[in-house]
Amino acid sequence: NAHAAEKPNYVITTDATYPPFDFQDKNGQYTGIDQEILKTIAEREGFTYTLKPMSFNSATQSVASDQADAVMAGMSITDERKNVFDFGTPYYRSGIGWAVKKGSNIKSLKDLKGKTVAIKTGTSGADYALSIQKKYGFKVVYFNDSDTLYNDVINDNSQATFGDLPVIQYAVKNGTALKVMNPKSPIQAGWYGFAVKKGKNAQLLADFNKGFAAIKEDGTYDKIVAKYLGASA
């Protein structure tokens, strides 16, 4: 159709610091599993976008408040969020992990009594920590980005954190001095999804899903994941 309407240039937000899903390479270009998936799909489906990296909380809020079209940021699909967002095909299985400083003598959740737990604003890890806060008697301190949060634990300002298990494990593998307490068993296992505001940007969502099905089918998705997490991931 020669008269097909041109697709808009979308505004897509992401988490500025969320390796291996979203992060800057040494040239300052955004890369990672999410960003390679998104770029590949956009090229296949013929849409363009401007990427806006920010805190995860701002990334989701921007979409909820119509300041951006979509978010691709290791965002967990939850029933609560489905009231506000429409999610694309689930693209990565994740879950919550908790971690302490390497060498810490914290052995179980009971040892968190009176301690401070670092959580990331607006995340499912934060929600989970808050849901068990009374039971285990810890304080919480909020951060907007994962790096600053990890450093708070490593510098002994806080004693533990709850966040996405594969993301914390990736940080540990790359030298962050934390120890994951539940390496084999994610709490609240669930999926990541690309999200638009509920009832909005249906074309973008359909394009994403169409492209995602194609890259799952032809092996591109597996190659992208393996590049960052190894073939066994």
Ligand code: GLN
């Ligand atoms: N998966 C978590 C969530 O959706 C954390 C995402 C993130 O910090 N980028 O809340």
